[in-house]
Amino acid sequence: MNVCVTKAFTFDAAHNLTNYKGKCEALHGHTYRLEVTVCGTPNELENGLLMDFGDLKDLVNKEVLSKLDHSYLNDHFEQPSTELVAMWVFETLKPHVEKLGLVLTSVKLFETATSWVEIKADASRGD
Numbered sequence: 001m002n003v004c005v006t007k008a009f010t011f012d013a014a015h016n017l018t019n020y021k022g023k024c025e026a027l028h029g030h031t032y033r034l035e036v037t038v039c040g041t042p043n044e045l046e047n048g049l050l051m052d053f054g055d056l057k058d059l060v061n062k063e064v065l066s067k068l069d070h071s072y073l074n075d076h077f078e079q080p081s082t083e084l085v086a087m088w089v090f091e092t093l094k095p096h097v098e099k100l101g102l103v104l105t106s107v108k109l110f111e112t113a114t115s116w117v118e119i120k121a122d123a124s125r126g127d
């Protein structure tokens with residue numbers, strides 16, 4: 001049986017879209033919501049935990065939120081769209097999750113309550 005664990009986070013950041021015509025070319029900010037899901041098989045379960053929620057929190061805080069929270073996203077990304085930030089989050093976390101013998105299957109990044117991007121990977125192959 002495939003088992004998945006998800007942890008949700010929020011962080012605050014400012015950005016302005018580049019090469020874009022519309023209100024989002026102006027400097028503005030969001031409280032982003034980030035949801036990270038890792039999956040594995042029962043064989044990898046230890047003490048009933050696939051991955052401790054606290055360990056997933058520490059990993060995301062260290063590798064992602066320490067860089068993005070209260071930052072100006074244009075300092076990190078040429079185009080700080082939700083798509084490109086979510087792709088970076090996925091690629092940043094993937095090797096760390098794989099080291100644990102688990103698969104990073106989903107990164108969801110909400111720019112607002114009604115607008116989000118999801119990056120999904122196959123639960124068994126992790127790509």
Ligand SMILES: Nc1nc2c(c(=O)[nH]1)N=C([C@H](O)[C@H](O)COP(=O)(O)OP(=O)(O)OP(=O)(O)O)CN2
Binds near residue numbers: 017024028081111114
């Ligand atoms: N595909 C994308 N479209 C847009 C992005 C993006 O990252 N990817 N970003 C923006 C802006 O950054 C904007 O801040 C968010 O846009 P939007 O969801 O339209 O925000 P609203 O608060 O105006 O949403 P409403 O639900 O319509 O009030 C634009 N597009």
Ligand SMILES: [Zn+2]
Binds near residue numbers: 015028029111
């Ligand atoms: Zn925006």
